[in-house]
Amino acid sequence: MIGVAPRRLTGLARGPALFISALLGLAMATALAGCRDTGSQRLDVQGAALDHGYHFTLYADSGADARSLEVGIQSELARLERQHAAFLDHLSLLDAVLPSAPGVSGAPLSQAHRGLAHAWLVDGLANWLDAQGAARYFLEVGGDVRARGTQAGRRPWQLALEQPADYGASEVRRLAIDDLALATAGDFRDRWLGLAGSAETPAGWWLANGSERVVEVSVLADTALEAAAWAGWLLRMTPQAALALAERRSIAAYFIVTAQAGYDVRISPAMTLYLGD
DSSP: OOOOEEOOOOOOOTHHHHHHHHHHHHHHHHHHOOOOTTOOEEEEEEEEEEEEEEEEEEEEEOOOHHHHHHHHHHHHHHHHHHHHHHHHHHHHHHHHHOOOTTTTOOOOHHHHHHHHHHHHHHHHHHHHHHHTOOEEEEEEETTTTEEEEOOOOOBBBBEEEOOOOOSSEEEEEEEEESSEEEEEEEGGOOBBOOGOOOOOHHHHHHHHHOOOOOEEEEEEESSHHHHHHHHHHHTTOOHHHHHHHHHTTTOOOEEEEEETEEEEEOHHHHHHBBBOO
């Protein structure tokens, strides 16, 4: 029995989260019913932070008090949210005084920080858990994930990446992670809105523009912040340039791009090391 967690989970997440949330629910139910770790306490914590849902699964080993650990997690989350709010206020003040130049555009500092906030929160909580001696956890905030150790039965944590199918329901590609983070930029399910909200198909985009584009990319890295930064950068590149950069820098990346008949999946060599069937 191996639990499979989606890269986008419960709470306020949407899009691909809906596609594989059932896999997570089944995995959790099976784990609670049939996979017990001797001397370990499983702790599932869910809620909302930074306007998005979160889900944490931890195993308290060696007689650790799971209840005390949960209280500590909530306290650390509250501290990180206060720190985030204070930093946003500081960035907003900087945005107000920074000069603007004709023809030069860029996202406000506060907006750029919001785009990485979930990854920052995941890393902050992971660092806190490491300091507490936690060796087995799965953390997800707003779709950004970081995992360490193993899950029930000492099996690896697994994530599910969506592979769009030409017809019918999408398929799933699984990857096992340990001491790694995953972040996704873009959402291929939400990209096809044309003028006046009219639906636009991937094939329609290709025929109208004569080129492909990256509509979603997931990246594995040592930290969630690094994964989110690379995912956001690769999303803005052409598919060819993005894949070439991922190969050159040994970035584990999973791309969903437009194709003539729908979508195409492209995988960097570094990512293939983690993907199963």
